[in-house]
Amino acid sequence: MxxxxxxxxxxxxxxxxxxxxxxxxxxxxxxxxxxxxxxxxxxxxxxxxxxxxxxxxxxxxxxxxxxxxxxxxxxxxxxxxxxxxxxxxxxxxxxxxxxxxxxxxxxxxxxxxxxxxxxxxxxxxxxxxxxxxxxxxxxxxxxxxxxxxxxxxxxxxxxxxxxxxxxxxxxxxxxxxxxxxxxxxxxxxxSEKPVRISVLMAMLSLLLLVMAFALISSGKGSVYWQDYSKWSLISVTIGIIGGTYLFFRQFAGWLLQRLSRSRTYHEGNTVLWTSSLRFQIRGNTLNLTFISLFSAAIMMLMCFMTINYKVQFDAVGRNLPNDLAFQSLDNETNTRIDGIIKSSKHEVTFHLTQEGLGVSPVTDLHAIVENPEYYTADILLVSEHTYNELVAMRGDGESVELSGDEAVGLAQGSDFPKVYASDNRPDFVVKTDTEMVFKLAEIKDYAYLGWASDPVTSMLYKPAVLVISDDAYVQLSGKSSVVRKSFEIYGLSNARNADALSKEIHAIVTQTPDAYYSSFADVYSKQIESSSLMLFASGFLALIAVFALASIIYFKQLREATDEKLQYSILRKIGVDSQQMKTVIRKQLLFVFLPPLLLGVTYSWFIIKYYILDSVQGYSGLTGMVWGIMGVYFLIYLLLYLSSSKLYYKIVSENP
Incomplete structure (x- = not known):
């Protein structure tokens, strides 16, 4: 042969x-x-x-x-x-x-x-x-x-x-x-040997897990993550991985040991389902640790990608709130562009020409934005009236009321918007021919002009904008050192499909060096296509990951059930009936299935809650969506548990 x-x-x-x-x-x-x-x-x-x-x-x-x-x-x-x-x-x-x-x-x-x-x-x-x-x-x-x-x-x-x-x-x-x-x-x-149990190590596992959860739940705005982010990350990693490993290696063994010393240990079937578990701890530790962390990774992946996809539709609008906006050029060019826009298939819903003042900041831009490297070095001052006029056209209720030296900083995408008390408003100083001090009343997660864009490279930079009172604007506009800047802002119908129009207008505007240009369509298709692909790919990756996890569990139960056929054969001979054997198997497998599931769900929820959901609080329905994903995973895990119990019983019921 x-x-x-x-x-x-x-x-x-x-x-x-x-x-x-x-x-x-x-x-x-x-x-x-x-x-x-x-x-x-x-x-x-x-x-x-x-x-x-x-x-x-x-x-x-x-x-x-x-x-x-x-x-x-x-x-x-x-x-x-x-x-x-x-x-x-x-x-x-x-x-x-x-x-x-x-x-x-x-x-x-x-x-x-x-x-x-x-x-x-x-x-x-x-x-x-x-x-x-x-x-x-x-x-x-x-x-x-x-x-x-x-x-x-x-x-x-x-x-x-x-x-x-x-x-x-x-x-x-x-x-x-x-x-x-x-x-x-x-x-x-x-045969497996029982693990030596240390009460100290069992308690250490709980201490590590509590430390990790405490650091995660403190939020990224806490002093731990703001000033000691590196050490906090290391501590959370050690807490989750080390705590999970010791939880299954020591705490689970200690818990089983405590059960074996209880007065009711020999009553019912407790002795039957706990005895084999004590000998399987050594072999199961790595598997259960991997399943816990792997489950958390799968759920975090799907939650993050689904949230990313969900918010992209609104996020593009928040990043680029104007369907089409560009810095005003000469009258002939402005008229030409206006004609191109009006002759396109996109109806003009509104058109505003708005003015702002370009000044140099004396105060560090960190005072109003979180990532100054994404913003222009100069500051655009916009009057309260001009800002509210555009907000009214958008209809999103973000108008402001200012007086005297009050100002509002616009920091779209900020994780930490702030409203300052009237007696605790920080100074923000700008320089014209002299220095002028404004009192920051609020840092608003909102954009006036939004990202400058390009049809090929998408988002380029953000204009740094400070909204000031009308009185302060009039006072500054008379100074010779300020630079007046005008912008043409258009609202279009079906702006998401205005790619061709954007390319044509962009080619005209960029003939003037450093002229600001922004179009919703430049980013929308790229963002939606990329987020859709990531969700699509992560869905398939999660699918095969869940299948791999199910297979790992299947292989493990197949091996353990095959090894224990003789023991269950002996139980049948001494009078243990089929129903009792099924109960023993269910309890034994529940002890293996439930802790990894609970730990995985807890890890993923804490991280998603405090580092993703808290950053996108302005979007509705995301929390329910996260729980829905976790619910689906729980249902899959429940089916795995039931099918594994059935498979286990089928194998041990065969003649050894």
Missing amino acids: SLLDLTVRNVKRNFRLYSIYLFSMITGVIIQFTFSSLMFNEDIMNALQNRANFQTGVAISSVVVFVFIIFFILYANSFFMKQRKKEFGMYLLYGLSERQITMMVFYETLIISTISLFTGVLLGGLLSKLFGMLLLRLMQYEQVISLSFPVEAIASTAGLFFLLAVIISVQSYIMVNRVQLMELFHAKQK
Whole structure:
């Protein structure tokens, strides 16, 4: 019998063991092919405004997904190799070399990869239309997607999975070559040893977790993160990782130890489900720690990307509040531009010509904005009347009332807007021919002009703006050292699709060096397309991550249930019925499933709440959306728990 014949027979005989492996490979091919095919679908390319950015994003997403698939498949292969050590020992005993066993594994991988590639490409091609429509729907484009099987996508997917087959073979060779023959035969007879429990280490785990949660909940505006951000980050990292590890290594063991010393320990079935757990702590610690942190990462990824997508539609409007705005030029050019705009397909809803005064700040810009490097070095002073006129056109209720030396700083995107008490207003000094002091009444998260933009490079810089009272404006406008600046501000219908108009106007305005220009359309398509792609990619990454997590749990329960078949056989012989066995299994697995889920949800909620939601408080419905994502994850985890309990019972019920 040749190695190939032996390989085919072996796959058929171990089909149950390989079914989850095969399914995971098919899932990997579907996702990899889907991302690859997106880059070569002409219907999608024709609908996009920024093809190059999209192709780059898809390529990066494909690499990230494939790297994730590699690690997952290598983990699965490692599990299979450990399960088959006795089988490999028999092959070595019969005279096969490590090289021949590796070739057999390589043939197996090729067979599975071929089946996965054919099935995955077929299903991926059929689903690519649905995925493409979903992606364009996220981008709010109405484009018909045709069914396609791009040759380039098939070739790249096949090449990557052939590379994966080679990597798996190298891993298998290393694993087979590193163990001895007697170890292969006795691989499954090694039993876990109980961990030595330290009350001090158990309490340390809780202390580390409390420290991490306290630092996170202090918020990024606290002194810990403002003045000691590096050490706070290190402390949180140590607290979460170290605390989680010690929680499962020591605290869980201490809790089980306390249960074993209770008076009711031998009543009911407590002794049955706790006894095996005490011996599994050593082997489960890393898995449970990984599951907790991995669960938190999955939920944070989906929450962050969904929030990012959700706020982009409003955020672009906040960053660039004017549909079209540019610095006034000469009368002839202004009239020409006005004619182009009015002759376009975008109806003009309003047009304002507004004036401001350019002055130099004496006070550091940090007093009114958080990131001065994004702003112009000079300050634009806008009168209360001028500012309120534009706010009324926008209809967003951000008007101000000022008198005397009062001023309002505009810091769009600020995480820390402020309203100062009348007796505690900081000074802000500007310089004309003399210095003039203003009292800051408020730092407002709002934009008057918004980012200067470019149709190619998007956002460039922000004009620094200070709104002052009408009286102060009149007083300053008479000084010879101030620079008067006028701006043409337009409101347009369907501004999000004004890309072509923006390019035409931008080409005219930028003929004047350093002239300010801003267009909503320059940023909208780029932001929405990029955020939609990130949400789309993260959704698939989360999907395969959840599947990988489910597989890890499946592999772990499969191994532990197989190892405990003899113990459960003995329980049946001494009179433990099926219902009691199911109850024992559920309690035992609940102790394994519930703590990682609770820790993962808690980690993700604290980080999302205090470092994302608190920064986007002006957007409604985000908190409910976050809890919805966590609820879906909880439901998936519940299904994993129920299916694992059923699988565990099925395995231990078989004759050993």
